[in-house]
Amino acid sequence: MxxxxxxxxxxxxxxxxxxxxxxxxxxxxxxxxxxxxxxxxxxxxxxDRQRWFKFTNKELDNLDLGIKKMIDDFFPTDEKDYILAPQNGLNSMDxxxxxxxxxxxxxxxxxxxxxxxxxxxxxxxxxxxxxxxxxxxxxxxxxxxxxxxxxx
Structure with missing residues (x-):
């Protein structure tokens, strides 16, 4: 075959x-x-290459505490303290x-x-x-x- x-x-x-x-x-x-x-x-x-998006802490405020901990552990911040998140979120981590x-x-x-x-x-x-x-x-x-x- x-x-x-x-x-x-x-x-x-x-x-x-x-x-x-x-x-x-x-x-x-x-x-x-x-x-x-x-x-x-x-x-x-x-x-997979992904687009990254900027978020403020306030925009992510209503997320579950466990999710916010993972964001803190895995997502970087830029020089203006925006949190950078990939378009497919935490489930797309490589x-x-x-x-x-x-x-x-x-x-x-x-x-x-x-x-x-x-x-x-x-x-x-x-x-x-x-x-x-x-x-x-x-x-x-x-x-x-x-x-x-x-x-x-």
Whole structure:
């Protein structure tokens, strides 16, 4: 039985799979390389591209508390404190939403919201990004945490 075009496309995307979710030493769940990832590779090739929309806290006020907690955990904010949410909401989260933060990340985000390897990432290594480059809320939280940390 010959392989149809859809199956060929899926096989092509499967070949571009670089990572999986695993427990992380950084925090909770993280994204880990299942094979070496070349520098410059698009790490989540095939993940659905979505339009992102800006919301104020007030616009999201009437949502269930559990949903608001997930929004806080997974959605970034811009420099004007708008919450950025993908058009298909929380149910459309792909593996990239589980990247953990590092001040020495091994990937970066592009204008088109793709994550690119900034160096060769070895099999088994956790893939990290610098949240400060795209989440204003993280900058504010990190600054506040450093100011109020009992160790300082």
């Amino acid at each position: 010959p392989m149809n075009q859809n199956k060929k496309k899926i096989i092509g995307r499967l070949r571009k799979t670089y990572c999986r979710l695993r427990p992380s030493k950084i925090e909770g769940v993280g994204v880990f390389a299942i094979r070496d990832i070349p520098e410059g590779a698009s790490i989540f090739c095939g993940a 593996i990239s939403f589980f990247l953990n933060h590092s001040n020495k990340p091994n990937c970066r985000i592009t204008e088109g919201s793709s994550f690119i390897a900034t160096r060769i990432i070895k099999k088994g290594e956790e893939i990290t990004s610098d949240y400060k480059t795209y989440d204003n809320n993280f900058k504010v939280w990190k600054t506040f945490k450093n100011l109020t940390s009992p160790e300082k």
